[in-house]
């Protein structure tokens with residue numbers, strides 16, 4: 547096990563599934579329709595589904611494709627948080643949480659780069675993926691249960707509006723995914 551694996555293993559979820567569900571319910575209750583927090587929660591759920599698809603894949607090709615999808619979503623989400631929301635934490639007297647966020651995401655990025663080089667059906671890949679998943683789950687729990695709830699309370703309405711616009715812009719710039727189109731589709735379905 548490398549040093550990074552050990553660090554990640556050390557932060558593998560100490561919290562229970564119940565605690566995670568409670569944090570998500572509280573964060574969901576704090577959302578306003580279409581705001582940055584609701585976008586973050588949507589992406590966290592998509593990330594959970596994406597990592598499950600990597601785990602569930604039964605062939606190398608299927609797993610490689612699922613891993614690519616997971617990696618694009620993870621990187622797009624991380625870029626948007628690192629460019630917009632962690633600076634927002636820091637500007638609202640939460641620099642310690644911002645520092646922790648950057649550090650945890652840097653570790654996950656290194657693990658993702660290492661995963662990319664492994665045989666996707668190997669035990670080593672599956673072990674490392676478990677570490678990434680554990681670190682990701684814990685990181686999302688910290689964001690949902692505490693960091694982002696504080697930011698939601700502390701930021702001014704103008705800051706909230708700016709964060710929603712900039713988070714969207716940064717995420718779409720990387721993923722090429724238009725959330726505007728998704729909203730339009732939903733409106734048509736209503």
Ligand SMILES: [Fe+2]
Pocket residue numbers: 586590623627686689
């Ligand atoms: Fe996040």
